[in-house]
Amino acid sequence: MRAVARRREESAAGCADDRQRRERACQASQPRRDVEDTPYGTLWGGVDLNRPETLPERTYDATLCSGVFAPGHVRPEALSALLRVTAPGGLVLVNTRDSYAESSGFASHVGELANAGRLDLLRHVEDAPYIGTERAQYWALRAR
Incomplete structure (x- = not known):
């Protein structure tokens, strides 16, 4: 500490x-520890997924990333950072706006990571509610 x-x-x-x-x-x-010693373990805030090397590898049973994969914010390649910090067999839950998923090739990147043996796609929900008229895609992945 x-x-x-x-x-x-x-x-x-x-x-x-x-x-x-x-x-x-x-x-x-x-990166900073926002909450320590909770039933959830350690929660991190202020993390730059475009520079994730400061986070511990293969540590978390579940990783949630909501509202982060957005235009001009975080590239699809940052999904690798979420997989890197998630323990094998752990869940990675992500959402993207439809417009971002389509323009960034997010689904293709998920497919590449699956083909490379880095993840299993558990569920992908398309055209789901988000904000106002914007629609979203939700992803449930299992880290390998």
């Missing part, structure tokens, strides 16, 4: 210029 606290102090020290804005940006870019 001390190492985590020290890293936070060091990263906050790099935000001295324009303190309020930059401090928030620095803190948001660092």
